[in-house]
Structures are given as structure tokens and as C-alpha cells.
Amino acid sequence: MSHIAVERNRRKQMNEHLKVLRSLTPCFYIKKSDQASIIGGAIEFIKELHQILQSLESKKKRKSLSPSPVPSPRPIQLTPLPISPGTKNLKELGACCNSPVADVEAKISGSNVVLKVLSRRNRGQITKIVAVLEKFSFEVLHLNISSMEDTVLYSFVIKIGLECQLSVEELALEVQQSFT
Structure with a gap:
């Protein structure tokens, strides 16, 4: 396989992955349709999801430690x-x-x-x-x-x-x- 064909396949695969990434990321996070904006928006979205996950885990931990349902x-x-x-x-x-x-x-x-x-x-x-x-x-x-x-x-x-x-x-x- 020639270098040109390998590069063409790599670009095609990158574009397909970027389309999937864009479809999984809410439009608010992606301001433009270029590759850098799609990746940057996806990173921000993942950071926010990670923040939510940490908060939910800490609330779950507090709930299991506290016998009363009302937080002090x-x-x-x-x-x-x-x-x-x-x-x-x-x-x-x-x-x-x-x-x-x-x-x-x-x-x-x-x-x-x-x-x-x-x-x-x-x-x-x-x-x-x-x-x-x-x-x-x-x-x-x-x-x-x-x-x-x-x-x-x-x-x-x-x-x-x-x-x-x-x-x-x-x-x-x-x-x-x-x-x-």
C-alpha cells in the first residue's frame, strides 16, 4: 500500500471519528465545525461530566455516611x-x-x-x-x-x-x- 493510500485511509478514519465525536457532544460546546473546535468542545463536555460524576459520588458517600436523610x-x-x-x-x-x-x-x-x-x-x-x-x-x-x-x-x-x-x-x- 502506498504512502498516499495509507494517509487517505487515516484521514477518512479521523473524519469519521470526528463526526461521531461531534454527534455525541451537545452543540453548545462546539462553536465551529473545524477539528480543533470539535475536540476542544468534547474536552469541555467531558470535564463537565467528570465534575458531575465527582459531585454525585461525593453526595452518595455523604448519604451512606449520614443516617439522617436531611443534610446537617x-x-x-x-x-x-x-x-x-x-x-x-x-x-x-x-x-x-x-x-x-x-x-x-x-x-x-x-x-x-x-x-x-x-x-x-x-x-x-x-x-x-x-x-x-x-x-x-x-x-x-x-x-x-x-x-x-x-x-x-x-x-x-x-x-x-x-x-x-x-x-x-x-x-x-x-x-x-x-x-x-
Whole structure:
């Protein structure tokens, strides 16, 4: 088999795998149809799935350790997000706010904020979160809702309004407090 034929088969196989990868990744994660965007989007999606898996495992562990079905109240903890390796000396501004009721992560991405909320499914909770965002002059650009059994992940992309005076830490706390 010639080098040209081998290379043609390799490209054909790569394109087939990229089509499958694109079909398995939600369109929100893939902004363009080029190879790098498809792979980058799939990586982000896998990271998010991994985060959900870790959270579910920790909740399962807490549930098995705790004899009572109601989690014991503890203060809300606010932690800064680590700088990700791909940011090339740019500090990624963000905050996590975790409690037994919900885990909230907010980080600035350009002129937008990416807000992720992982919690138990609560009727009307999405309305409360959107009300908090609108109260502080945020505009919801995109919302993705993923659920598994009684757990739900809300992923928002929100635009920062000109009148907004809230830091990401304060935003995470405000969204966290909408659960009480």
C-alpha cells in the first residue's frame, strides 16, 4: 500500500471519528465545525461530566455516611477557582460556593459569566435563579439543563449588564442563597 493510500485511509478514519465525536457532544460546546473546535468542545463536555460524576459520588458517600436523610446545615464556603493550565498567565476570575443544598460555580469568560449550579431537583428553582440574575442586571444568553435522577445541573452563560456592581463571589453567594 502506498504512502498516499495509507494517509487517505487515516484521514477518512479521523473524519469519521470526528463526526461521531461531534454527534455525541451537545452543540453548545462546539462553536465551529473545524477539528480543533470539535475536540476542544468534547474536552469541555467531558470535564463537565467528570465534575458531575465527582459531585454525585461525593453526595452518595455523604448519604451512606449520614443516617439522617436531611443534610446537617453548615456554613456556605466560598473558594477561589484554580488557574487552569491553558490560560497562559491570564488569571481566571471565578468562585465556587458549596453547601449541602447546592454547589455554585461562577467564572468570568470574556465579557460574560459562566454560571454552573448543581443541586437536587427543586420545583421552581430555575425561576428563582433567573430572578436573582435579572435583579442584578445580568442577561441570560444561554441555559443548558442536565438532569440525572433527582440531581440537576444548570449551566448558564450570562452577559454582565452595564449597571451590574456584583463580583463573581457575590453572584455565587446570591445564587446559593436563592436555595433557602
